[in-house]
Amino acid sequence: xxxxxxxxxxxxxxxxxxxxxxxxxxxxxxxxxxxxxxxxxxxxxxxxxxxxxxxxxxxxxxxxxxxxxxxxxxxxxxxxxxxxxxxxxxxxxxxxxxxxxxxxxxxxxxxxxxxxxxxxxxxxxxxxxxxxxxxxxxxxxxxxxxxxxxxxxxxxxxxxxxxxxxxxxxxxxxxxxxxxxxxxxxxxxxxxxxxxxxxxxxxxxxxxx
Amino acid sequence: xxxxxxxxxxxxxxxxxxxxxxxxxxxxxxxxxxxxxxxxxxxxxxxxxxxxxxxxxxxxxxxxxxxxxxxxxxxxxxxxxxxxxxxxxxxxxxxxxxxxxxxxxxxxxxxxxxxxxxxxxxxxxxxxxxxxxxxxxxxxxxxxxxxxxxxxxxxxxxxxxxxxxxxxxxxxxxxxxxxxxxxxxxxxxxxxxxxxxxxxxxxxxxxxxxxxxxxxxxxxxxxxxxxxxxxxxxxxxxxxxxxxxxxxxxxxxxxxxxxxxxxxxxxxxxxxxxxxxxxxxxxxxxxxxxxxxxxxxxxxxxxxxxxxxxxxxxxxxxxxxxxxxxxxxxxxxxxxxxxxxxxxxxxxxxxxxxxxxxxxxxxxxxxxxxxxxxxxxxxxxxxxxxxxxxxxxxxxxxxxxxxxxxxxxxxxxxxxxxxxxxxxxxxxxxxxxxxxxxxxxxxxxxxxxxxxxxxxxxxxxxxxxxxxxxxxxxxxxxxxxxxxxxxxxxxxxxxxxx
Numbered sequence: 143x144x145x146x147x148x149x150x151x152x153x154x155x156x157x158x159x160x161x162x163x164x165x166x167x168x169x170x171x172x173x174x175x176x177x178x179x180x181x182x183x184x185x186x187x188x189x190x191x192x193x194x195x196x197x198x199x200x201x202x203x204x205x206x207x208x209x210x211x212x213x214x215x216x217x218x219x220x221x222x223x224x225x226x227x228x229x230x231x232x233x234x235x236x237x238x239x240x241x242x243x244x245x246x247x248x249x250x251x252x253x254x255x256x257x258x259x260x261x262x263x264x265x266x267x268x269x270x271x272x273x274x275x276x277x278x279x280x281x282x283x284x285x286x287x288x289x290x291x292x293x294x295x296x297x298x299x300x301x302x303x304x305x306x307x308x309x310x311x312x313x314x315x316x317x318x319x320x321x322x323x324x325x326x327x328x329x330x331x332x333x334x335x336x337x338x339x340x341x342x343x344x345x346x347x348x349x350x351x
Numbered sequence: 352x353x354x355x356x357x358x359x360x361x362x363x364x365x366x367x368x369x370x371x372x373x374x375x376x377x378x379x380x381x382x383x384x385x386x387x388x389x390x391x392x393x394x395x396x397x398x399x400x401x402x403x404x405x406x407x408x409x410x411x412x413x414x415x416x417x418x419x420x421x422x423x424x425x426x427x428x429x430x431x432x433x434x435x436x437x438x439x440x441x442x443x444x445x446x447x448x449x450x451x452x453x454x455x456x457x458x459x460x461x462x463x464x465x466x467x468x469x470x471x472x473x474x475x476x477x478x479x480x481x482x483x484x485x486x487x488x489x490x491x492x493x494x495x496x497x498x499x500x501x502x503x504x505x506x507x508x509x510x511x512x513x514x515x516x517x518x519x520x521x522x523x524x525x526x527x528x529x530x531x532x533x534x535x536x537x538x539x540x541x542x543x544x545x546x547x548x549x550x551x552x553x554x555x556x557x558x559x560x561x562x563x564x565x566x567x568x569x570x571x572x573x574x575x576x577x578x579x580x581x582x583x584x585x586x587x588x589x590x591x592x593x594x595x596x597x598x599x600x601x602x603x604x605x606x607x608x609x610x611x612x613x614x615x616x617x618x619x620x621x622x623x624x625x626x627x628x629x630x631x632x633x634x635x636x637x638x639x640x641x642x643x644x645x646x647x648x649x650x651x652x653x654x655x656x657x658x659x660x661x662x663x664x665x666x667x668x669x670x671x672x673x674x675x676x677x678x679x680x681x682x683x684x685x686x687x688x689x690x691x692x693x694x695x696x697x698x699x700x701x702x703x704x705x706x707x708x709x710x711x712x713x714x715x716x717x718x719x720x721x722x723x724x725x726x727x728x729x730x731x732x733x734x735x736x737x738x739x740x741x742x743x744x745x746x747x748x749x750x751x752x753x754x755x756x757x758x759x760x761x762x763x764x765x766x767x768x769x770x771x772x773x774x775x776x777x778x779x780x781x782x783x784x785x786x787x788x789x790x791x792x793x794x795x796x797x798x799x800x801x802x803x804x805x806x807x808x809x810x811x812x813x814x815x816x817x818x819x820x821x822x823x824x825x826x827x828x829x830x831x832x833x834x835x836x837x838x839x840x841x842x843x844x845x846x847x848x849x
Contacts, residue, residue, distance in 0.1 A: 200798055200800065201804060206391055208391075272803075272804030272808050273800040273803065273804035274808075
């Protein structure tokens with residue numbers, strides 16, 4: 143992949159932002175998007191999220207820097223993406239969705255574009271306005287989030303070649319599936335840690351004899 | 352990190368007794384049992400604002416060379432001038448103590464009787480409350496909640512009865528079979544009596560100056576949650592009748608401040624535990640602090656002491672700050688008039704400065720008298736240098752004398768860098784003087800977004816005025832550049848085509 147191709151595919155996120163339906167169709171079917179660009183977008187989303195938590199003026203930011211951890215922010219962005227990709231793929235293969243796992247990942251990554259731009263813009267803005275003018279700030283933050291949600295829906299629709307209603311239903315089911323997965327993970331870790339403790343105490347019992 | 356703080360705090364608390372013991376022995380030095388909550392709600396140690404200066408037991412008080420004997424389950428105390436009136440409930444008497452200039456205390460009167468105008472004495476029967484008026488019209492007159500005689504006595508300094516308030520006969524207001532057991536009473540400047548009566552949950556009972564029952568006032572609001580409301584909606588009448596009744600909670604103590612507002616406490620967890628009532632019975636307490644005045648924000652359940660703070664007494668100080676007495680952990684919490692926590696101190700225990708069964712609290716100027724029913728003694732607290740500085744700062748601050756208050760706050764910060772209000776106080780002074788950058792810095796330390804925004808808007812206006820040329824330039828560029836670029840492109844196109 144040439145450098146020019148990479149930059150072209152990265153710049154394509156500006157197009158999917160404005161024309162999500164044709165944009166996400168072409169992203170997959172015309173091979174306008176690349177995995178490298180998708181990774182870049184997710185990476186930038188993580189960096190912007192960390193920066194916005196660290197650099198946003200305290201008036202709009204309730205982060206206690208004593209307990210702040212960049213790793214947790216990383217997980218907060220990355221884990222939902224991974225869970226969504228897996229859960230959505232598992233579901234849509236059953237509901238004859240056309241998308242592959244990489245396609246879902248790519249669509250989700252490109253959908254992050256407006257949120258990245260708006261959140262990055264809001265960092266300097268937060269230092270220019272007062273708490274009482276916060277309506278401005280919160281409106282933009284909300285617009286960013288809603289835009290992101292809309293883009294995710296459009297991406298899923300185009301990638302799987304679904305109708306709009308079916309997209310909504312599968313998306314809701316995906317959220318449910320994520321909940322189930324988290325529950326199973328939790329159960330699994332609880333059982334494993336109990337098992338580890340059991341065998342460790344067994345070992346100790348033997349070792350002390 | 353939180354865990355670290357927890358452990359550090361536990362250590363501090365564990366070490367506190369050892370440290371404070373030496374401090375009490377020497378009479379000076381820090382005791383490390385005072386703390387406050389920072390802007391994140393984390394407890395941080397603070398220098399002592401109050402220190403025990405006397406521990407007054409009944410047996411140590413002498414009247415005409417004779418000990419008055421131990422108190423027995425005393426329930427209330429009232430301060431008038433430099434006298435402390437103790438409702439020695441278990442002994443059915445009122446003991447009057449004088450606080451002398453030199454810090455000693457002596458009994459000046461012990462009353463077992465009051466006298467009717469014709470001279471016949473009448474004994475008290477377990478009086479739970481006493482109030483001494485400091486208002487000009489009734490100065491020095493005493494009101495006694497003579498609980499098990501079911502009356503409120505209004506007497507002068509020689510215990511001659513001026514008025515006797517009995518159970519109201521108006522049965523539309525009080526059930527006939529109910530006993531009238533007044534516990535705590537206060538009287539306002541016009542002589543109206545407000546009584547907290549046992550098992551009355553409709554607020555305080557209000558009596559006119561001549562003892563006429565006027566009505567109830569300031570009942571705490573009934574709290575019914577949505578789930579409960581739903582079940583009420585779908586249940587039948589019979590089912591509804593069998594459910595627990597949702598009645599307002601009872602107040603357990605009342606205090607009247609210098610402006611005539613009533614400070615009331617309640618032990619319920621559902622409503623605000625301390626409220627400031629105006630004459631209409633509305634809660635007018637200002638709660639501008641990071642947290643509402645509820646006492647402890649962090650609490651464990653060590654040694655079967657669990658749950659949130661339970662306020663049983665409250666008193667106000669000359670600068671309108673108030674101190675509440677927590678019976679769960681025997682602690683005192685001091686809040687300023689705006690509702691910021693200033694300092695909390697005390698704890699459960701049998702030593703000086705610690706409490707078993709807190710029941711009453713009153714103030715003589717800034718000096719506090721705290722009554723414990725189990726140890727049957729009064730603990731006297733006096734301000735330390737640190738406490739005096741804070742109250743001085745507040746005194747100026749609430750009069751709008753920000754420069755003077757800033758000087759006091761600077762001194763406070765020198766003693767305790769964790770005292771959040773001091774930063775806000777200094778920032779306010781800076782804001783008023785026009786040092787917006789410094790004001791912003793100090794507001795930021797305390798995360799006071801509202802005031803920070805205020806300082807920032809001034810700063811921003813100043814900045815824009817000073818750097819107006821940037822905006823002028825930007826507008827100029829926006830007007831000039833596009834046509835020029837357009838023209839340039841057109842020329843280039845023409846050249847290419849040519």
